[in-house]
Amino acid sequence: MQIASIFSEHNSKGGFEMRLNFVPTHVFRETPQVSFFDAGVKGCNGSDVVIHHGNAISPPDDGDFEQYYVHRHQIDHNLVIEGSRVFTLINPEWDEPHHIIYLNRAMGALQITAGTYHRSISNKEGSIVLNQAVRDEKFNPENEFIPVSLRDRKDLQEAQKKNPVYWVWEKDQIKRIKLDPIKSKKKALSKL
Numbered sequence: 437m438q439i440a441s442i443f444s445e446h447n448s449k450g451g452f453e454m455r456l457n458f459v460p461t462h463v464f465r466e467t468p469q470v471s472f473f474d475a476g477v478k479g480c481n482g483s484d485v486v487i488h489h490g491n492a493i494s495p496p497d498d499g500d501f502e503q504y505y506v507h508r509h510q511i512d513h514n515l516v517i518e519g520s521r522v523f524t525l526i527n528p529e530w531d532e533p534h535h536i537i538y539l540n541r542a543m544g545a546l547q548i549t550a551g552t553y554h555r556s557i558s559n560k561e562g563s564i565v566l567n568q569a570v571r572d573e574k575f576n577p578e579n580e581f582i583p584v585s586l587r588d589r590k591d592l593q594e595a596q597k598k599n600p601v602y603w604v605w606e607k608d609q610i611k612r613i614k615l616d617p618i619k620s621k622k623k624a625l626s627k628l
Contacts, residue, residue: 454530456537456603458544458610459513475566477513477545482569486514488521488558495555495583503583504553504592509575512554512567515545519563526553526595532614533595537603543610553584553592 462474488494495503504526514523516539523546525535539546545568548554556565586592602613 454527454532454535456525456535456601456612458546459515460544461515461541475515475545475568477568477570479570480513480568482510482567482571482575484567484569486556486565486567488519488556488562488564490562491558491560492562493555493557498583498585498587501585501587502555502596503585504555505581506553506584507548507550507580509550509572510580511550511570512548513545513569514539514548514556515566515568516541516543517564517566519558519561521563521565522557523548524555524557524600526592527551528591528595532598532601534598534600535603536600538605539603540605542608543603543605 459477463472464474465472486494495505497503502524504524514521520538520540523535523537523539525537525548527533529551537543537546545566584592586596599615602615604611604613
């Protein structure tokens with residue numbers, strides 16, 4: 437399994453170059469009926485279990501507008517325990533501000549840095565996620581879990597409109613997929 441985490445650094449254009457990573461689990465034993473693995477995250481000082489019953493959306497939409505969570509004093513490490521979950525990440529500061537991750541347990545824990553807007557959706561079977569959070573001394577749960585609507589956030593709306601980078605599990609590895617709409621259109625036209 438690959439080690440990874442989301443982090444960013446300044447790029448030549450003055451923005452932030454974003455890199456998406458995952459924190460691996462260490463499988464001790466796996467049989468057809470038993471999975472036994474270490475899901476620890478270095479520095480973790482908070483553990484949250486997030487259960488989606490059916491095809492839940494978290495946070496729920498605000499009418500016709502999506503809502504997102506953003507943490508200022510917490511870094512998330514979301515590990516799927518059961519099922520799968522689709523995470524959408526938006527950060528206007530990144531050179532690629534829109535990411536969609538089809539997260540499953542094999543991918544490890546998705547790290548979401550402070551300041552990154554995120555939401556998740558489960559399929560009809562639902563899912564269970566363990567978030568091994570790293571919280572700083574200013575963490576206050578009353579301030580960290582307030583949904584932010586895109587309704588009045590033009591910066592987030594613009595970031596969401598950018599072509600997303602997709603992350604999937606394929607052939608026992610994490611695959612990053614960036615679609616180029618111009619090349620795709622030219623390829624489709626060349627087949628006519």
